Every structure is written in structure tokens, then in C-alpha cells.
Amino acid sequence: MASLQRQRLLVTRTLPQASQARLDKGLEGVDVVQWKEDCAIPRAEFLKMAKGADGILCLLTDKIDAELLDAAGPQLKVVSTMSVGFDHVHVPELTSRNVALGITPGVLTEATADTTVLLVLASARRLREGMSAVINGEWGTWSPTWLLGSQLTDKTVGIVGLGRIGVAVAKRLKVFGVQKFLYQGTRPKKESEEEVGGAIEFADMDRLLRESDVICVCCALTDKTKNMFDYNAFSKMKKSVVFVNTARGGIVEQDGLIRALREGKLGSVGLDVTVPEPLPKDSELLSFPNCLVLPHIGSGTLETRTAMSEIAIDNVLKGMKGERLPFPHDA
Numbered sequence: 001m002a003s004l005q006r007q008r009l010l011v012t013r014t015l016p017q018a019s020q021a022r023l024d025k026g027l028e029g030v031d032v033v034q035w036k037e038d039c040a041i042p043r044a045e046f047l048k049m050a051k052g053a054d055g056i057l058c059l060l061t062d063k064i065d066a067e068l069l070d071a072a073g074p075q076l077k078v079v080s081t082m083s084v085g086f087d088h089v090h091v092p093e094l095t096s097r098n099v100a101l102g103i104t105p106g107v108l109t110e111a112t113a114d115t116t117v118l119l120v121l122a123s124a125r126r127l128r129e130g131m132s133a134v135i136n137g138e139w140g141t142w143s144p145t146w147l148l149g150s151q152l153t154d155k156t157v158g159i160v161g162l163g164r165i166g167v168a169v170a171k172r173l174k175v176f177g178v179q180k181f182l183y184q185g186t187r188p189k190k191e192s193e194e195e196v197g198g199a200i201e202f203a204d205m206d207r208l209l210r211e212s213d214v215i216c217v218c219c220a221l222t223d224k225t226k227n228m229f230d231y232n233a234f235s236k237m238k239k240s241v242v243f244v245n246t247a248r249g250g251i252v253e254q255d256g257l258i259r260a261l262r263e264g265k266l267g268s269v270g271l272d273v274t275v276p277e278p279l280p281k282d283s284e285l286l287s288f289p290n291c292l293v294l295p296h297i298g299s300g301t302l303e304t305r306t307a308m309s310e311i312a313i314d315n316v317l318k319g320m321k322g323e324r325l326p327f328p329h330d331a
């Protein structure tokens with residue numbers, strides 16, 4: 001009787017506890033090799049460990065391109081990324097080799113929308129400046145004019161990308177009394193408009209930039225959205241704008257953002273994503289009191305990260321069996 005050949009699964013980082021326990025318990029017919037250091041797998045190590053893998057469970061920090069796929073070999077059946085974004089994966093290379101790609105959509109919508117709202121409020125209410133004042137002993141007596149921010153009541157909010165996360169952001173911000181939402185994307189989305197409810201309109205980019213009091217970037221990084229927010233775009237925004245990006249750093253042309261901040265063109269900025277990540281400590285971006293930067297923690301709750309890693313395991317196991325992935329990238 002022919003014995004079933006064991007498969008090799010490469011996992012590029014230690015996973016949240018429950019999912020790690022699932023791997024440690026052992027997966028039937030699968031040998032797991034895993035990079036367990038608390039840092040991104042170095043490229044040379046990745047190329048070495050990928051050799052002979054039937055499945056790869058990776059993160060958004062791991063570049064998946066022709067070189068990596070060559071190093072893995074022709075037996076590779078599936079790449080499963082523990083992220084909803086897949087701009088780190090060269091999809092045509094996977095497609096041409098018949099390698100499936102799994103992602104983790106849906107489960108991180110709420111946490112990422114929460115982080116977006118957190119940045120909107122924190123930026124609008126000048127949280128960074130307020131906290132620094134307290135820590136640095138600059139907190140004087142209560143003043144009617146000190147550290148005044150802005151509020152969402154009766155404002156116009158621009159959402160760039162009215163996908164799952166964009167809708168969840170709009171629904172949350174609505175309860176703060178937003179008057180109107182404008183949105184941008186590949187096309188008008190009636191179903192998403194209905195889900196948000198109330199005053200919401202598809203608008204051209206120029207109008208969205210000029211009329212919005214708050215702009216939230218919630219779209220994927222693609223060839224079309226890369227560097228979409230450049231100096232020219234920032235120059236069109238209101239001087240009081242609150243600009244928040246929780247999607248991908250590459251959607252913003254960062255030198256243009258820095259120039260706009262330097263020239264005082266922007267009210268406040270909240271970023272969860274930058275280029276590069278981590279952002280070097282001496283980046284000029286960190287020198288502006290009205291720019292708040294978080295270390296890419298949009299989906300960073302235990303519940304969400306566990307749900308993401310569980311899906312990533314389910315995807316990779318199905319793919320290694322040659323079956324349809326529960327969450328393929330092109331669903």
C-alpha cells in the first residue's frame with residue numbers, strides 16, 4: 001500500500017497563543033517548520049526555509065515574489081497570508097505557477113475601523129500635544145483658548161475606499177454627528193451606501209479633497225492607489241483637515257506629506273502605516289506635533305489576531321490538500 005507522503009508547511013512567525021497551540025499539537029500529515037524569532041524572517045533564511053514547502057503561512061512583512069517561489073520549488077501549492085492586504089505578494093507570479101493565495105478578510109474589519117476612529121478623534125483633539133504637555137510640565141492653568149481641537153458634529157467626512165473597513169468606519173463616525181460622507185473608489189457602491197445610511201455620496205477625488213473636514217484612507221494599496229496622496233493632493237485639502245491613514249503607507253507619497261506638514265497646510269494627521277515600517281526614529285514625520293504615528297496596530301487585538309491566524313491556518317491546510325481555500329484573495 002502506498003504510504004501518503006507528508007507535507008511541509010513553513011510558518012514565518014510565532015502565531016497568537018491559540019493558533020500556535022494548534023500548530024504545536026501537530027497537524028495530521030504535515031511537518032511544520034517555523035521561524036520563531038520575534039522579528040521578521042530574514043530574507044536569506046526565508047529563501048532557505050521555503051525550499052520544499054508545500055504551503056507557506058506568511059505575514060505582511062514577508063515579500064512573496066518570483067525569487068521566493070523559485071526557492072520554494074514547483075511542489076508549492078498555497079501561500080496563506082495572515083493579513084487582508086496582499087500588496088507584499090506578487091499575484092501574477094503565483095497565478096502563473098498555479099499557487100493559491102489565501103487572505104484573512106472580514107475578521108479584522110471591526111478592529112481596524114476602531115483604530116481609524118481612534119486616530120480621527122486623537123488627531124482632531126490634539127492628543128499628542130496634550131499628552132506631551134502633561135509629561136513635560138507644560139500643563140498650565142485651565143485656559144479657554146489652549147489646545148483647541150475640532151469635533152465631528154456637522155462635518156463632512158471623506159472615505160477613500162468604501163469596502164468593508166470603509167463602511168465600518170463611516171458607521172462608527174456617523175454617531176458622532178457627521179453631516180455628510182463623500183467617498184471615492186473604483187465605482188459607486190449602492191449597497192455600501194445603504195449600509196452606512198443617511199447622507200453619503202460618491203464624489204470625484206477633487207471634490208472629496210476640497211470639501212472634506214476629515215479624510216480617512218481605507219483602500220487597498222494597488223498600482224492605482226500608490227502615492228495617491230501627494231503634495232498636490234494635500235494642497236487641495238482644507239487647512240484644518242484631519243487626515244488619517246490606516247490602510248498602507250505606500251498610498252501616501254510621504255515626502256509630499258512631510259512638505260505639506262512643514263508648510264502648515266494640514267490641520268492634523270494620524271497614521272497607523274508608513275514607509276518604511278518601522279519608521280526610523282529620526283524621520284521628520286515624527287517631528288510634527290500635529291502628526292500622530294502608530295506602529296501598524298490597526299488589527300492589533302487578541303481577538304482579531306487570533307481569528308486572523310486561525311483563518312490563515314485553515315487556508316493553508318485546505319490549499320495543501322489541493323482544495324478550495326475558505327478565503328481566497330479573489331473571492
Ligand SMILES: O=CC(=O)O
Nearest residue numbers: 082083084085299
Ligand atoms: O494591515 C493589515 C492587514 O492587511 O491585515
